[in-house]
Amino acid sequence: MIVTDRPEPWHLRTRKFLRATDQRGELVRGARLLRKLVPGDDAPGDPLAPSTGRSSDRLARLLAEAGADRPSATRELGLAAVQAWQAATRRSGTRPRATTGxxxxxxxxxxxxxxxxxxxxxxxxxxxxxxxxxxxxxxxxxxxxxxxxxxxxxxxxxxxxxxxxxxxxxxxxxxxxxxxxxxxxxxxxxxxxxxxxxxxxxxxxxxxxxxxxxxxxxxxxxxxxxxxxxxxxxxxxxxxxxxxxxxxxxxxxxxxxxxxxxxxxxx
Structure with missing residues (x-):
């Protein structure tokens, strides 16, 4: 009986390619830079932050916890989107952004x-x-x-x-x-x-x-x-x-x- 190596299914190859691309250092760094340019709190999903019950907070925590042990451009972009969402919908009032004075x-x-x-x-x-x-x-x-x-x-x-x-x-x-x-x-x-x-x-x-x-x-x-x-x-x-x-x-x-x-x- 002759056994031949079958080619890896296309969907597995595609998944590996996307994962490798998502973890590329230059893409992750670019996504993190974007988060710093987006208005609002640049640390959504921080586990020390109080839970407000807002859907945007729940989404931020899910994104922050998903694959937290490896870099991900997709996760950074998702957090940037939540950050912009929260900045746009935050209720009135002037909350100081600086932590001095x-x-x-x-x-x-x-x-x-x-x-x-x-x-x-x-x-x-x-x-x-x-x-x-x-x-x-x-x-x-x-x-x-x-x-x-x-x-x-x-x-x-x-x-x-x-x-x-x-x-x-x-x-x-x-x-x-x-x-x-x-x-x-x-x-x-x-x-x-x-x-x-x-x-x-x-x-x-x-x-x-x-x-x-x-x-x-x-x-x-x-x-x-x-x-x-x-x-x-x-x-x-x-x-x-x-x-x-x-x-x-x-x-x-x-x-x-x-x-x-x-x-x-x-x-």
Whole structure:
């Protein structure tokens, strides 16, 4: 019996050719360069980025995970397309792209958890929606951007610390007049300026933690800000009072914290 080598089927040859072409170094480098030129976040699919539930995020993660152990021009081009898609559909608000000199704002409803235990889901959701609506409207109106909701508060970022202070104060004032049966909503706010690391649509790092700790030390309707924020403010535009004996786990020992109130609100 004579055995002859059969030629490899055409579809297998084609698959190997396309795979080899897809992994060619110059094509992969060109696709990566294109991603850097496309508007938007150039790291869609980053596993450290929070899941927003958007279909574009799910697609980005699938592309990023597909064959992550080998270079692929097709994957890079796919991620570039998702990046452009997200940039085109991102909601309004100015989110700083640089990670230097960003003011981080955290807010929180005082006493909310105790009230929510007995209020019922319908009333809780009604209040949270009202708070979220006024917060986002005010934050974006002051050229900031809401990064994420935190249940009964938000995290937001601003390029301008003065706008951040005004937004924080106005949000506290607006929330205090929202009606909720059996509960008087009072928001507290904390601000810190630093160099957080941007990961996808989120920001991470020590400076983010410091802002959250400052917020936790505030009283209802109070805006607290670190020295890094206060030193950038127009002294004629705000009233500043030192917060004595401020101590919070996970913050620098020399951290200076102040109560800030825009002067226009005191007239």
């Amino acid at each position: 960003i003011t981080v704002l955290f807010t929180d409803l005082v006493g909310f958890s105790t009230w929510a235990l007995h209020a019922g889901d319908d009333r809780v959701l009604e209040l949270l929606r009202a708070v979220a609506d006024v917060t986002e409207s005010i934050v974006t109106g002051h050229r900031g951007s809401v990064v994420k909701g935190l249940g009964d508060g938000v995290m937001a970022v601003f390029a301008d610390p003065g706008e951040a202070v005004n937004a924080a104060y106005e949000t506290c004032s607006a929330v205090s007049v929202i009606k909720a049966e059996g509960y008087l909503p009072h928001l507290r706010a904390g601000l810190h300026r630093g160099n957080p690391q941007r990961v996808g649509d989120d920001y991470l790092g020590v400076d983010v933690n410091i802002a959250a700790r400052i917020m936790a030390a505030a009283d209802g309707d109070e805006v607290l800000a670190s020295g890094s924020v206060v030193e950038e403010l127009d002294a004629d535009a705000v009233i500043v009072r030192p917060r004595r004996n401020f101590r919070a786990k996970g913050t620098p020992k020399d951290l200076q914290v102040y109560r800030v109130v825009p002067r226009y609100s005191a007239t």
